[in-house]
Amino acid sequence: MRCFVTGGAGFIGSAFVDRLLADGHAVTAYDNFSTGQREFLEGAARQAGFTLVEGDVLDGRRLTEAMAGHDLVLHLAANADVRFGLEHPRRDLDQNTIATFNVLEAMRATGARRIGFASTGSVYGEPTVFPTPESCPFPAQTSLYGASKLAGEGLIAAYCSGYGFQGSVFRFVSILGERYTHGHVFDFYKKLLADPRHVEVLGDGRQRKSYLHVQDCVDAVLSAMGKGADGFDVFNLGVDDYCTVDQSVRGLGWKPRLGIKESVIRTLEYLQANRWVMERR
Amino acid sequence: MRCFVTGGAGFIGSAFVDRLLADGHAVTAYDNFSTGQREFLEGAARQAGFTLVEGDVLDGRRLTEAMAGHDLVLHLAANADVRFGLEHPRRDLDQNTIATFNVLEAMRATGARRIGFASTGSVYGEPTVFPTPESCPFPAQTSLYGASKLAGEGLIAAYCSGYGFQGSVFRFVSILGERYTHGHVFDFYKKLLADPRHVEVLGDGRQRKSYLHVQDCVDAVLSAMGKGADGFDVFNLGVDDYCTVDQSVRGLGWKPRLGIKESVIRTLEYLQANRWVMERR
Numbered sequence: 001m002r003c004f005v006t007g008g009a010g011f012i013g014s015a016f017v018d019r020l021l022a023d024g025h026a027v028t029a030y031d032n033f034s035t036g037q038r039e040f041l042e043g044a045a046r047q048a049g050f051t052l053v054e055g056d057v058l059d060g061r062r063l064t065e066a067m068a069g070h071d072l073v074l075h076l077a078a079n080a081d082v083r084f085g086l087e088h089p090r091r092d093l094d095q096n097t098i099a100t101f102n103v104l105e106a107m108r109a110t111g112a113r114r115i116g117f118a119s120t121g122s123v124y125g126e127p128t129v130f131p132t133p134e135s136c137p138f139p140a141q142t143s144l145y146g147a148s149k150l151a152g153e154g155l156i157a158a159y160c161s162g163y164g165f166q167g168s169v170f171r172f173v174s175i176l177g178e179r180y181t182h183g184h185v186f187d188f189y190k191k192l193l194a195d196p197r198h199v200e201v202l203g204d205g206r207q208r209k210s211y212l213h214v215q216d217c218v219d220a221v222l223s224a225m226g227k228g229a230d231g232f233d234v235f236n237l238g239v240d241d242y243c244t245v246d247q248s249v250r251g252l253g254w255k256p257r258l259g260i261k262e263s264v265i266r267t268l269e270y271l272q273a274n275r276w277v278m279e280r281r
Numbered sequence: 282m283r284c285f286v287t288g289g290a291g292f293i294g295s296a297f298v299d300r301l302l303a304d305g306h307a308v309t310a311y312d313n314f315s316t317g318q319r320e321f322l323e324g325a326a327r328q329a330g331f332t333l334v335e336g337d338v339l340d341g342r343r344l345t346e347a348m349a350g351h352d353l354v355l356h357l358a359a360n361a362d363v364r365f366g367l368e369h370p371r372r373d374l375d376q377n378t379i380a381t382f383n384v385l386e387a388m389r390a391t392g393a394r395r396i397g398f399a400s401t402g403s404v405y406g407e408p409t410v411f412p413t414p415e416s417c418p419f420p421a422q423t424s425l426y427g428a429s430k431l432a433g434e435g436l437i438a439a440y441c442s443g444y445g446f447q448g449s450v451f452r453f454v455s456i457l458g459e460r461y462t463h464g465h466v467f468d469f470y471k472k473l474l475a476d477p478r479h480v481e482v483l484g485d486g487r488q489r490k491s492y493l494h495v496q497d498c499v500d501a502v503l504s505a506m507g508k509g510a511d512g513f514d515v516f517n518l519g520v521d522d523y524c525t526v527d528q529s530v531r532g533l534g535w536k537p538r539l540g541i542k543e544s545v546i547r548t549l550e551y552l553q554a555n556r557w558v559m560e561r562r
Binding site for chain 2: 086089105108138143161232
């Protein structure tokens with residue numbers, strides 16, 4: 001297969017690039033390096049089947065040229081930070097909704113018909129049922145980030161219905177692991193490095209949160225997409241330690257290999273060994 | 282109250298303009314006249330409290346200038362035609378999603394905090410439950426139109442949550458009545474005028490569809506918004522002849538006055554008396 005990964009130089013994107021190359025596919029990473037890191041693609045760059053295109057998903061023309069000849073698109077490029085939406089409301093609209101439209105239009109122009117999309121559990125707003133099922137009552141959005149991702153999901157569903165695309169939407173929880181570059185664990189570790197005696201915790205510290213290791217995320221997504229489902233599907237991605245659980249992906253035979261504790265430990269080991277990741281941001 | 286009506290020269294928008302003026306409010310209609318008609322505002326133009334601004338909702342600067350000093354925004358400007366989405370996929374994104382973002386940003390800049398939004402029952406995709414409740418399971422989008430309106434709803438919900446806006450989303454069924462300018466009844470009437478002996482019916486003619494008279498639509502929306510609910514609410518608008526039914530608006534004491542048959546008859550009487558509407562399109 002010829003795979004096209006938007007945000008391919010990012011924490012999660014580069015994990016997909018490596019795995020797809022290891023599985024023998026040709027892979028193009030498309031990234032504007034706004035948060036992606038060239039170092040994350042050093043291994044990929046040594047392989048014959050790999051192509052890197054530096055470009056922005058908001059540049060529809062460049063995106064379309066780069067996508068020509070691919071079968072499968074993993075659309076991971078995004079503003080992935082749920083914070084700061086209220087300070088920059090246009091950012092989520094541009095980078096998550098309009099960017100997804102551009103990816104779909106590039107697919108339509110080039111003939112690619114299979115898309116996997118990194119959405120978010122944030123589309124559930126403030127859910128009242130845990131674990132939250134994919135079919136839970138129509139939620140009200142509580143963040144611009146969630147709203148912009150839900151809009152992206154809706155576009156993909158409409159393209160599947162109208163143009164015969166095959167779409168798989170994955171509602172991610174927080175992902176941890178090697179190359180992790182932002183989020184709670186990152187922030188805590190950075191603060192503890194600066195002052196090992198104190199760490200500030202927002203709220204009462206009892207907030208519940210689910211994490212998934214990045215390799216389990218890659219497994220789940222490729223396993224779900226490999227089943228060749230027609231049309232449009234939505235999957236929650238998480239572990240059952242807490243929060244949202246993907247019962248559907250489990251129905252396909254997938255189970256996470258790492259629990260939350262192991263994911264946190266592996267992430268911290270990575271950050272410890274790769275201080276440059278923390279210094280660059 | 283000072284009310285700002287986007288799409289104020291349209292079929293539904295002009296009905297709101299007339300009613301709000303009759304109720305003693307100051308009203309600004311904002312319209313680009315792409316489908317709006319100057320004739321629909323002839324009565325309004327004779328009243329002191331009325332202002333007309335010719336402008337496009339995609340022109341954020343003009344929109345913001347025009348909105349200054351208003352309390353309530355009724356956002357009705359849209360690509361209201363569910364057809365042709367697949368021929369012009371960018372149209373729904375621009376005119377329904379990005380336009381709604383522009384309206385919200387103009388509100389944020391001018392201090393307006395109360396918004397009513399014309400959404401659509403199409404966000405339910407292919408519902409499996411009739412009448413479809415507002416809280417039905419999270420549906421998959423089946424049209425670019427529905428997807429673009431759902432994206433608008435999500436943006437409004439996020440602005441309510443993040444900036445303290447008050448938002449009321451109304452999922453409209455097809456609306457009929459005076460000044461009706463497009464849709465099935467319009468198309469049938471036009472075809473019958475051209476050839477009274479034959480009329481082409483798509484499908485087997487047994488498709489179920491709900492219609493609401495425009496004056497009942499105005500009643501329902503203003504009744505729901507007048508209850509001064511805080512935060513974010515979603516209402517289905519329809520009659521119980523068929524399809525979606527607004528049980529929530531009924532909970533607020535609203536009932537439609539006209540059934541579907543009466544709405545169709547009134548619409549045909551209007552078209553018969555106003556041939557110019559049909560000739561212009």
